[in-house]
Amino acid sequence: MTERNQILRISKLGKTFDTRSGSFEALRDVDLSIHEGEFVSVIGHSGCGKSTLLNLVAGLEMATLGGVFLEGRLVDGPGPERAVVFQNHSLLPWLTVYGNVRLAVDKVFGGRKTSAERDGWTREMLDLVNMAHAAEKRPSEISGGMKQRVGIARALAMEPKVLLLDEPFGALDALTRAQLQDSVMEIHARLGNTVVMITHDVDEAVLLSDRIVMMSNGPAAGIGEIHDVALPRPRRRLELGENADYLAARSAVMRFLTRNRTDKAA
């Protein structure tokens, strides 16, 4: 990997929730640096606090201890430079596919681009995720995979410094999921964005990531291991089946997850 700038730094991050039955420490001492253009997956068992970690990076929740720094500046709230693709797509049902993306484009580029430029940018983004054909459809008229594509287009349209994916393919069937993974790889190769993806799918993590961050189980979860995926890009899922690096990465993650399995979860 070439020498690249560190864009995102997570430093001594801790999060404690106040619940009705007392306080619950979800995360403790999470340290992580992410470089520009890097694709990082965060994997762990459900309930390990990986979504909390993403929400803290997004600024949707505030850290109890430590902090998240984007290009050296402390994250103190949500913003379009850390666009989120939500697990359940979160498209606004009263807007068309185009309208959902345009809403973000208008907000982020309202002062800087003309209406025609924003229209062009919106359509370019829909084209990027192969959804230009459904621009005038409503979210209720398209499939789950298509909705997630629009969610990705909306996030990319903000030109984020870091793209945050919160289990983006979790609700999709296996075939649709594979298609979307390929699309995300393609887009990442073309645009070179920095991506942080939360997932619980080992193959997905290995296929897409430069690094896999494995989280230990909560409460007070933290980073257990980090595995560098040395596979060259572009990666093709069919060729990877027998690749030694792929299998090594896969079994490293599997070993970690099996070791950290709680009896409750099994």
Add this chain to the structure above:
Amino acid sequence: MKTAALAIVEPMEESPAEMRETHEPVPPERETMRHEPSRLGNALRPVLLPAITFALVLLGWTIMQAAFVPAFPDVPAVWNKAVEIFSDPFYVYGPNDMGIAWQVMYSLGRVLAGFFLALAVGIPAGFLIGANKTFEQAWMPLIAILRPVSPLAWLPIGLLVFRAVDPSAIFVIFITSIWPVILNTAAGVKAIPQDYLNVARVLNFNRREMVTKIYVPATLPYMLTGMQLSLGTAWMVIVAAEMLTGGIGIGFYIWDEWNNLSVPSIIVAIVIIGCVGIMLETGMGFVRRRYDYTGKKE
């Protein structure tokens, strides 16, 4: 008084999207291509069956009238009265004697005035109650006490305050309409999923954008459901209110005809009230479906 109609009702799930996706056993184009008698019968059913019902009611009416209640007008008498009433619906013989169209329009005018006043007050109030816990706790008990009260109970207070018939009737309609509007708007605001708000937060929407781009469109189907309930109830209440206030209006017309002992006129008026009610209901239903995005839920 139908107080049950004031309950909060979820926006009904009817959208063109859903209609298209339901798998009907027979595609509509095949239906029109074939001309089997059974299919033709199916097409006629929505006309034929109600026609039979109406015919049965008229028959029952005729038998009952002839056998038991000779004081009640028979069908031809009412029909002749209807022809008479509709032959000159716009006459004006003085402030207390106007054609049926004027009576209906005065009533409709009061309903719409009270209804729009209720929207102007009820929608902002509903937003505050739905979005703000403090407002909710402060105002809900009062609303809970006032909501079950028949709006007609407010008529004397209206007369006392306004000392005129028109504003008092409008005030009663205002009271009728405001509760469903407030409660449904508040329910709609509360039902906005956190996801939409997260999208807005990531986009750094300010308060104004939050209201115009998230809160209002997300709540609109609920508001329109509340408005549909309000308008339907308001149309029922205005008849009773006008019976008490007198002057002009379809409710007053019924009372006046009762004093004239012209029962056929009353029956004609009842049918007119029903038809206007259907028109209001259909109109609001059309607007509601136009803005209802809750097509397919996952």
